[in-house]
């Protein structure tokens with residue numbers, strides 16, 4: 001092995017070592033990709049911001065399918081940024097991950113790289129129920145500011161409907177979340193619809209997913225929905 005091969009191999013082994021694996025992300029990445037394929041448009045020069053990228057498994061799985069989209073992964077937990085960067089390595093349409101606390105104003109993120117009304121898509125999986133409700137409020141507030149008119153917010157996870165959680169496995173999951181942190185828990189889609197409408201965003205479709213999850217498609221209205 002010459003010195004250049006050694007350097008390349010050493011780098012790829014170091015990158016691989018940083019790649020964390022969430023088994024759930026491996027299981028749900030293909031079903032979510034199928035939904036994204038229905039909603040991501042063929043046009044050029046589109047942008048997707050991922051909030052709470054976790055390990056980076058999702059962004060690395062999706063990006064090769066959408067060369068017309070530049071992906072911006074982000075994470076609140078700084079310890080996960082190396083894993084996301086390792087997964088993103090080698091993909092020309094994935095930017096370096098940035099640290100984002102969704103409860104803050106988008107103008108403070110990444111030295112102000114995001115402009116108002118500039119994004120086609122915001123994608124967020126499994127944060128709404130595994131964070132304080134303040135994060136959900138921040139997600140819809142910032143989505144309203146950042147999405148282009150008709151831009152999409154795509155959220156994935158388990159939800160409650162009209163005050164009911166079904167089936168029992170989701171009830172048990174909700175209880176286990178609340179034991180870990182009383183501010184966590186499944187959110188009710190009725191409450192989310194109201195929050196969305198306060199932010200000029202409408203629910204477009206609820207897609208049934210494996211393991212009693214949903215992908216929800218939300219669209220920013222082209223005109224204010226408030227009279």
Ligand SMILES: C[S@@+](CC[C@H](N)C(=O)[O-])C[C@H]1O[C@@H](n2cnc3c(N)ncnc32)[C@H](O)[C@@H]1O
Pocket residue numbers: 022025051052053054055075076077100101102103124125126127130131132135
């Ligand atoms: C269960 S993980 C989901 C990770 C990934 N999206 C997935 O589906 O595998 C929940 C995520 O919510 C993020 N989170 C918690 N508080 C947050 C905040 N204030 N702003 C942004 N993300 C936050 C955590 O850092 C964590 O990555």
